Amino acid sequence: MSGATDPAYAWPLRTPHPGHETYLFDRIGIEGMADLETARAHGAYETFERVLEEMEPSEVTAAVKDSGLRGRGGAGFPCGLKWTFMPPLDDPRPRFLAVNADESEPGTCKDRVLIRRHPHLLLEGILCASYAMGITAAHIFIRGEYVEEARVLQRAIDEAYAAGWIGADIRGKGFGVDIHLTRGAGAYICGEETALMEATEGKRGHPRPKPPFPAAVGLWGKPTTVNNVETLCNVPAILAKGVAWYRRIGTQASPGNVLAGISGHVARPGVYEVPLGITMRRLIEDEAFGGGVRNGKGLKAFIPGGSSSGFLPPSELDVPLTHDDLKEKGTMLGTASVIVLDEDASIVRATRIIADFYHDESCGQCSQCREGTGWLARILARIERGAGRPEDLDILLEACANMKGKTICVLSDAAAWPVELALRHFRGEFEEAIDRARTVVGVAAGSGEGSAS
Ligand SMILES: Cc1cc2nc3c(=O)[nH]c(=O)nc-3n(C[C@H](O)[C@H](O)[C@H](O)COP(=O)(O)O)c2cc1C
């Protein structure tokens, strides 16, 4: 369904560029893939069945580790390595898999497509992971606004239970796991892995201090692995086609394909399956992907990996989409969600909007985050409305420095990064906004407002 518009989505779904080998979106265009019968006709659960018959749990973990698969939820942690942090399989305690379907990072909507169009791929990934780690129950936590996705996924779970793919003693092989679905209630912070566990347990979604890490003390105090939806959807392909095949896609340190969402001022917004290592330029400009800045305008800036990754200037367009290359540029791959701003966009305004978001979503437990996000939002709003002061930029940077590495979770850091990056690359635009304010009668700096009001 190349380029076809799914009526359920505001964005068109796009099949990948011809020539790219795909394994995440390869079947999403098939009508009825959310139904078990159709999914089975197109290979669903075949890999899991073969895994049950032919592989030891440790071999599954070893394959995922050797594949180099890195988490697609934002942090890029090596998936197989994370699985090895779970206690040995003869540990008698129950153990859980927490599946992160909260997907609330602005610009990010790729897990939604997988869940909506191919839920049995996610369930198969969960089953393979559960077998590898001896998981007794998997708990999927899905973003509250994903009403239709939750319905589709629950239906897929029910069908898979009825057909004996989920539950006790699956296919008579002595392995069993339950899969439960919990719906969120609209808080971004519930995507942070420890807040996700709190919320799954029915509590307020407040992050927990780490250590202890989830593999030691997770859901209901038991060993738990947290994985993103897309991460788990990579697993069946790795097990079916092999580690060598997987490592041929992408780069040495960032193997595999990634679902890149492109939004903002581009001609062809959408979610695309692309190999890691593709340049931002290709992703944004190629006719097969973003198709360039819309209406023939110039590019002002782009966000490479969701709102917390901040703005890069056009001079960085040739950076490859990998964890390490983007880190070198002072940003991150994050959720590979690219947001494009055209030449008419205001970086000051865009940065203020992002700061507002983090201020709204801070859970308030840590003063650096609770107060810091408020300072950023208020100072940026002041600059945007034409009442900025010359000292504001230094105050912003000082506030950012005080927000990083000091809090229970990294929302605080994630709020500081885009402000710092905007000031590194677009400081002139902020200075201009402040200078303009100083020349306007009545809104000159020092107009008597409080320091961060
Ligand atoms: C504030 C915040 C929000 C997050 N939101 C999500 C999310 O919506 N989905 C997700 O998979 N990971 C999210 N993460 C990352 C998770 O904490 C965790 O690293 C991830 O689910 C692990 O899965 P992975 O290793 O498969 O990527 C968030 C992290 C933070 C700090």
Ligand code: SF4
């Ligand atoms: S850093 Fe912010 S969101 Fe995270 S726990 Fe502290 S206050 Fe809450």
